[in-house]
Amino acid sequence: MTDEEIQTYINDILEILADSSEKKVTREELEKEFKKFLEYGVPIEHAKQTLLKKFGGNFVPTSTERSLLADIVPNQKSINVISRVVTINPKNVTIKGEDRKIFFGILADESGTIPFTAWNNFDLEKGDVVEISNAYSTEWQGAIKINLGDRTKIEKTDDSKVPESSIEPKEYKIKDLKSGLGSVEVTARILQINQREVDVNEVKKKVFSGTIGDETGKAQFTSWHDFKLEEEDVVKITGGYVKSWKGIPQLTFDEKATVKKLDSSKIEKKDISAKKLPIHELVEKYGALDVEVEGTIIQIKERSGLVHRCPECNRVLLNNECNIHGAVKGVTDLRIKLILDDGTGAITGIINRELTEKLLGKTLKELEKSKTDEKLIFEDINKTLFAHIIKIRGNALGDDFGVSIIAKDVGLADFDIVSESERLIQELEGL
Amino acid sequence: MKREQAWRIFSGEFNDSTVEIEGSGEKSPSYVITPLGSKVNRLFAIGVLTDVEHVSESEDMIRAHISDPTGVFTLYAGRQYQPEATEQLLAIEVPAFVAVVGKARTYQPEEGTLYVSIRPESVREVNAETRDRWIVETCDHTKQRIEAMIEALKMNQPNAYDLRKLGYSKDLSEGIVTAIKNYGKIDVSKYISLVKESLQYSISSKDLFSPVKEKEKPREEKTLKSKEEKVESSEKEVDDSQDIEQIVLDVIKDIEGEDGASWDSIVENCKTKKLDENMIEEALTSLMDKGFIFEPVLGTIKTT
Numbered sequence: 155m156t157d158e159e160i161q162t163y164i165n166d167i168l169e170i171l172a173d174s175s176e177k178k179v180t181r182e183e184l185e186k187e188f189k190k191f192l193e194y195g196v197p198i199e200h201a202k203q204t205l206l207k208k209f210g211g212n213f214v215p216t217s218t219e220r221s222l223l224a225d226i227v228p229n230q231k232s233i234n235v236i237s238r239v240v241t242i243n244p245k246n247v248t249i250k251g252e253d254r255k256i257f258f259g260i261l262a263d264e265s266g267t268i269p270f271t272a273w274n275n276f277d278l279e280k281g282d283v284v285e286i287s288n289a290y291s292t293e294w295q296g297a298i299k300i301n302l303g304d305r306t307k308i309e310k311t312d313d314s315k316v317p318e319s320s321i322e323p324k325e326y327k328i329k330d331l332k333s334g335l336g337s338v339e340v341t342a343r344i345l346q347i348n349q350r351e352v353d354v355n356e357v358k359k360k361v362f363s364g365t366i367g368d369e370t371g372k373a374q375f376t377s378w379h380d381f382k383l384e385e386e387d388v389v390k391i392t393g394g395y396v397k398s399w400k401g402i403p404q405l406t407f408d409e410k411a412t413v414k415k416l417d418s419s420k421i422e423k424k425d426i427s428a429k430k431l432p433i434h435e436l437v438e439k440y441g442a443l444d445v446e447v448e449g450t451i452i453q454i455k456e457r458s459g460l461v462h463r464c465p466e467c468n469r470v471l472l473n474n475e476c477n478i479h480g481a482v483k484g485v486t487d488l489r490i491k492l493i494l495d496d497g498t499g500a501i502t503g504i505i506n507r508e509l510t511e512k513l514l515g516k517t518l519k520e521l522e523k524s525k526t527d528e529k530l531i532f533e534d535i536n537k538t539l540f541a542h543i544i545k546i547r548g549n550a551l552g553d554d555f556g557v558s559i560i561a562k563d564v565g566l567a568d569f570d571i572v573s574e575s576e577r578l579i580q581e582l583e584g585l
Numbered sequence: 586m587k588r589e590q591a592w593r594i595f596s597g598e599f600n601d602s603t604v605e606i607e608g609s610g611e612k613s614p615s616y617v618i619t620p621l622g623s624k625v626n627r628l629f630a631i632g633v634l635t636d637v638e639h640v641s642e643s644e645d646m647i648r649a650h651i652s653d654p655t656g657v658f659t660l661y662a663g664r665q666y667q668p669e670a671t672e673q674l675l676a677i678e679v680p681a682f683v684a685v686v687g688k689a690r691t692y693q694p695e696e697g698t699l700y701v702s703i704r705p706e707s708v709r710e711v712n713a714e715t716r717d718r719w720i721v722e723t724c725d726h727t728k729q730r731i732e733a734m735i736e737a738l739k740m741n742q743p744n745a746y747d748l749r750k751l752g753y754s755k756d757l758s759e760g761i762v763t764a765i766k767n768y769g770k771i772d773v774s775k776y777i778s779l780v781k782e783s784l785q786y787s788i789s790s791k792d793l794f795s796p797v798k799e800k801e802k803p804r805e806e807k808t809l810k811s812k813e814e815k816v817e818s819s820e821k822e823v824d825d826s827q828d829i830e831q832i833v834l835d836v837i838k839d840i841e842g843e844d845g846a847s848w849d850s851i852v853e854n855c856k857t858k859k860l861d862e863n864m865i866e867e868a869l870t871s872l873m874d875k876g877f878i879f880e881p882v883l884g885t886i887k888t889t
Contacts, residue, residue, distance in 0.1 A: 581728065
């Protein structure tokens, strides 16, 4: 740190003290103590606060100390930050029967980014740099979130306090992408890309969207700018942010981002496959694109097995009646809805006819022929599958009732009792 | 609202629990906290259903016991609120391997004493293979809790945030912290040996019966096959406890008939196969623990 910079800090301190303090301290005294702190490697902001406290008595409460976004932990109160609004979106919600408009988005500072919810309208806009005091943090869908409520004060401040250039993009693997991250850098292979046109404020705009993947997983993306992306490209995308739909992360970026094409061997296609993860992780993430989970079937849900669907809307009929279309002649189908539980978490699995046939080793036709009684077939499925360990691959979607995985593939898990026991015995020796 | 996961937990750990935390809100669930930090609202267990009986005269409530390698789970079910599970329990002929999904329940007769039990949501008969898989899976989960507990006890101030950074789930991290708060310094060595014994048990039961079990052959064939083996093995020196158990089991099957085999006749018959009384008794105890035989009346043995 140059002497000039130190002098700015000293000036700062003296200015605050002049307004508030009874005690008098000379510039030399202050400078000596300040430099000593720096010699000992005390962070500059902390040194400043300590000196303010020392010479300013109790006038400067600790809660005005600025936190860096990266240091915020769940359930913290009286948080003060200076940050840049990366994104902000309105949302209409009903709270205790009352319709309200809230805002959610992403804040960033030089330490990182954090999702926020503003429960009141603070007139924030994208790109604003603001001083926020008296905010609080919570944990939501596995991520730390900052809340701006009734007691929160927000003041717009000088752009240079958090210049855009100071927000360093952080590198993420795809599996770690979650809603609310901003200033993200991802290296990934474009697995699929589509182009469409949308109206933005009555102007037609091209949007590019599809899926990307790396060796840790897959995600969706949306680009609001034509970066001439093509399938099979391996690219480094810097300066995106993450939204999500039903828990599926969506990397979003526009002309402000940089996209650099890399050698396509950097991420080989064969290294991208559905990643297996424990169920609690999926529940905490709220959802994911193309993943694999393994667990025990601890419940086969009602209306599994032989079902009749409405020919109009495909809904499953109850007592030969469709919720929407009334009494109709149903189309016979086979499906299973089950609870998959691995001891760490539980999700609903939805298995279509083709995969149900594979799992049961019986076709719909065979089932129809053998037993016409749907209850017997349900009982039979229970007998065959209950308490068995299976794996399911597919997209996992979250909603208010939990996470459901729509099976793209399903099979009995490989579980070798003897080798698994031997592994455990060995590992126990180390404890 | 999140569906509560079903913890894999041995009765030996579950029954040691003396802590329950009540949810604060109207609909928030309550949890039994085990000494290893499981935060149990629901659990999934497999073992031998040994008995089902009516608790009250009106026959509204039943009590059942399910035995695993570390102890016994107690189940209470009522006709009114758990009609399905109650029917299922009454319909199964004991002893049998059963899988149960249920909620953790507690009973506190006085301050400082807490008894835990399971209120079953569903019960189904399963085969030995499925039971063995559950044992190994439960060993794995218990081991992970032991590891998490060891990590937490190393910390100056055990906290969920740092545990989660080590990769443990939110629920386990919170459970571990609550466990330390309530149980103090937990003796993990007890649970390490509990897991080790269960693993030994699962391996030995696997070695003993795997060829037959995997193919799910009918019982006649099973007996036939082991008879052939027996002819060979009785010639040889019997040195392995598993062989002894197999011989004793075959003897019981030979003579049990409808009513079971008397203790004395088993000992008599086994003696002709060059086994001494100590070996026979040891084998009988072990077979009973593993759930292959049981004692319907004192002094009479039947196979399961």
